Amino acid sequence: MLRFLLRRLAVALPVLLGISLIVFLLVHLQPGDPFVEMVSPDATPEQKAELLRSYGYGDPIGIQYLRWLGKLATGELGNSVLQGRAVTALIGERLGNTALLAGSSLLLTLAVALPLGLFIGLRRNGWPDILVSVLSFALVSVPTFFLAMLLIKLFAIDLRWFPTGGVVTIGAGHEGWGHVRDVFAHLVLPSAVLALANIAILSRYLRSSVSELVDQDFIRALFARGVPLRRVVTPHLLRNAARPLVIIISLEIPALLSSALLTETVFNWPGVGRLSFEAVQGRDYPLLMGIVLFLAVTTLACNLLADLLQAVVDPRVRLVR
Amino acid sequence: MNAPRLDLSAKFPVKVGHSSATGTAAAAPAAVPAATPKRTGTSGKLLRNPFFVIGAVILSVMVALAVFAPWVAPFSPDEIDLFAIEEPPGGGHWLGTDEVGRDVFSRLLFGGRVSVLVGVSAVALQLVIGVALGALAGYCGGLVDAVVMRLTEVVMCFPFYAIAITLAALFGASVWNVILIIGILHWTGLARLVRAEFMSLREREFVLAARAIGTSPLRIVLRHLLRNSYGPVLVYATLAVAQGVLAEAALSFLGLGVRQPQPSWGNMLSAAQSMRVLSDQWWLWMPPGIAIMLMVLAINFLGEALSSNLNRRPARPVADLWPRRRAHRQP
Numbered sequence A: 001m002l003r004f005l006l007r008r009l010a011v012a013l014p015v016l017l018g019i020s021l022i023v024f025l026l027v028h029l030q031p032g033d034p035f036v037e038m039v040s041p042d043a044t045p046e047q048k049a050e051l052l053r054s055y056g057y058g059d060p061i062g063i064q065y066l067r068w069l070g071k072l073a074t075g076e077l078g079n080s081v082l083q084g085r086a087v088t089a090l091i092g093e094r095l096g097n098t099a100l101l102a103g104s105s106l107l108l109t110l111a112v113a114l115p116l117g118l119f120i121g122l123r124r125n126g127w128p129d130i131l132v133s134v135l136s137f138a139l140v141s142v143p144t145f146f147l148a149m150l151l152i153k154l155f156a157i158d159l160r161w162f163p164t165g166g167v168v169t170i171g172a173g174h175e176g177w178g179h180v181r182d183v184f185a186h187l188v189l190p191s192a193v194l195a196l197a198n199i200a201i202l203s204r205y206l207r208s209s210v211s212e213l214v215d216q217d218f219i220r221a222l223f224a225r226g227v228p229l230r231r232v233v234t235p236h237l238l239r240n241a242a243r244p245l246v247i248i249i250s251l252e253i254p255a256l257l258s259s260a261l262l263t264e265t266v267f268n269w270p271g272v273g274r275l276s277f278e279a280v281q282g283r284d285y286p287l288l289m290g291i292v293l294f295l296a297v298t299t300l301a302c303n304l305l306a307d308l309l310q311a312v313v314d315p316r317v318r319l320v321r
Numbered sequence B: 001m002n003a004p005r006l007d008l009s010a011k012f013p014v015k016v017g018h019s020s021a022t023g024t025a026a027a028a029p030a031a032v033p034a035a036t037p038k039r040t041g042t043s044g045k046l047l048r049n050p051f052f053v054i055g056a057v058i059l060s061v062m063v064a065l066a067v068f069a070p071w072v073a074p075f076s077p078d079e080i081d082l083f084a085i086e087e088p089p090g091g092g093h094w095l096g097t098d099e100v101g102r103d104v105f106s107r108l109l110f111g112g113r114v115s116v117l118v119g120v121s122a123v124a125l126q127l128v129i130g131v132a133l134g135a136l137a138g139y140c141g142g143l144v145d146a147v148v149m150r151l152t153e154v155v156m157c158f159p160f161y162a163i164a165i166t167l168a169a170l171f172g173a174s175v176w177n178v179i180l181i182i183g184i185l186h187w188t189g190l191a192r193l194v195r196a197e198f199m200s201l202r203e204r205e206f207v208l209a210a211r212a213i214g215t216s217p218l219r220i221v222l223r224h225l226l227r228n229s230y231g232p233v234l235v236y237a238t239l240a241v242a243q244g245v246l247a248e249a250a251l252s253f254l255g256l257g258v259r260q261p262q263p264s265w266g267n268m269l270s271a272a273q274s275m276r277v278l279s280d281q282w283w284l285w286m287p288p289g290i291a292i293m294l295m296v297l298a299i300n301f302l303g304e305a306l307s308s309n310l311n312r313r314p315a316r317p318v319a320d321l322w323p324r325r326r327a328h329r330q331p
Helices: A002-029 A045-054 A061-073 A087-122 A127-141 A144-158 A177-214 A217-224 A229-266 A272-281 A285-313 B008-015 B024-031 B042-047 B050-067 B104-140 B142-157 B160-171 B175-201 B205-212 B217-228 B230-253 B265-273 B275-280 B282-311
Strands: none
Touching: A002 A061, A002 A285, A002 B142, A002 B160, A087 A127, A087 A177, A087 A229, A087 A272, A087 A285, A127 A177, A127 B282, A144 A177, A144 A229, A144 B230, A144 B265, A144 B275, A144 B282, A177 A217, A177 A229, A217 A229, A229 A272, A229 A285, A229 B160, A272 A285, A272 B160, A285 B142, A285 B160, B042 B050, B042 B282, B050 B104, B050 B282, B104 B142, B104 B175, B104 B217, B104 B230, B104 B265, B104 B282, B142 B175, B160 B175, B160 B230, B175 B217, B175 B230, B205 B217, B217 B230, B230 B265, B230 B282, B265 B275, B265 B282, B275 B282
16 A cells, blocks of 8 residues: 555656746746835836846756746745735635535535436336436536526526625625525525536446446345345445545535635635636736646645555555555 | 567458447448448448538538628627617527627627638647647657657646636737637647557557558558547547637637637627626627537537447447457547
8 A cells, every 4th residue: 555655656756846936937928027015106217127137037948947936835925916915825715616516516426426426327218217317418518608698698697596696795794694594595506606517527427437336246146035125236236436536526625725716706706716827817927827736736636545445445546556 | 669469370360350330431441342322331320320411411501691691690790889889689680789889799700710610720730740749759759759659648738728817918819829729728628639549450350461561651540540530539529629719719718719809709798797788788798608508519429429430339239258359448
């Protein structure tokens, strides 16, 4: 297991360096010099040049990369141009909201997709199966932001069941349980939008793995011996079908963070995705690069996690090079 | 290059027919030597697949409307009519008018051109990058493979929308930049697919035979490996067109893709960021949203039909006695 872990890390390290290299190049592509906000407007050109030199602006690009990497290693991502605060602090503030949204949509996905996938996997080609197939095709094909608008129009504007956006009702000043209820009401629509497409994918996936399993001898033998369905489902079917599920879920986290950008923008949800959109609109490049780097490293970490989980649930993986 | 075991004599007769199992191009000459073409081959099966028929009909109608937009559209997409602002559908305008009195239906038709252009060009770019790198990694193996795969992993680590809006902010917003961005971010899946296909194919006997008679590596890659990977690549490319259409819509919706006044379905949808439009003027945002959905759905149907067509096991009487081959799973 330890050897497997070390081998995975050895593969991840060059990838991490590659990520940092790309982000660094993007930082360099940004128009204007990155220190422009640090110079007072009435400084002479000579003073500006002197300041830039003191930061090593004219150094060879390789030296600059190494210096940037060194700063990165100490967790420094620079300051936001618009807000003048540390990028790490800004991301940290918004991370909670994004985690709340991603987490609740993941829970919703599992709560619906697991029973649904199992059900249609056991009853292949019945009408529920066909209905779910058609629906999942539609859900995978609809742009998330359009789905978000449709839900807002229907449930927030016409039916008035849920608020149209934001995290809390502005000016309501709820406390305690009232606050929790308020946040929950705001959470329902965006997490449903994020969950729907995933439900479609996951339930289809589960359907195919369950329907493959049902045909296998050990399951048929169980049925032949007269073991009741519920004693087959949980210990045998679900356990075997859920094995790849662990990996899919850990790979789903970065995808959620990425697609949350559109959902957060439509729902005015102040998360990391919306922050990156605000950074683009305000041409706040240091903030933008910080977020991109953060998301890329998170993705890499999730991939590693997926590999490890796979090795835990399926020991054969450890032996494969 | 490690040489596979020489068990040609035992397996060679089976492998002669290798080309008929994959790909329409390779299957056609082998399966139908007769002069009268019968609809029993791949195309015949496809035409009986409801997914294929529905997808093809919807898609051809939409593409035709987009291509012939200048002749079909009742108005010019940029024609401003300040006396007919935000008119609901009916009267002279089938789908009403927008905030400066432009005809929504005409803009919808012209917007389709952007989606078709971006979808097809972005996939062409992906094919160039993905197939080249995947072929390189899969054929060479070893260090080349390791380097290409690490590069692929690096690109895959960047969540699409986060990096796409960053690049759009750096490059500027235009149709060509959208194509470029989608192309350079989405090739990774193709590269991995082609690599995997090549890795399994290059150990097969017909490749070994080709190498043994002195076929050049380039010819092996193009004629033997690439041609036999044709099927999965076609399916993947089809589905990638749908992804491209969706990505263009999302970027344009955020104001980082196609800019006004040029109409695109994505930037037409961004009108609905105003609560007033969203609640009261459905004709401004529902039609482009439905258009995107229909087009993506049609392409996904085509992809599904193609993939189930390719995965079909050859109709052998003993098929069920053979160990069941794992169907190629789409990413």
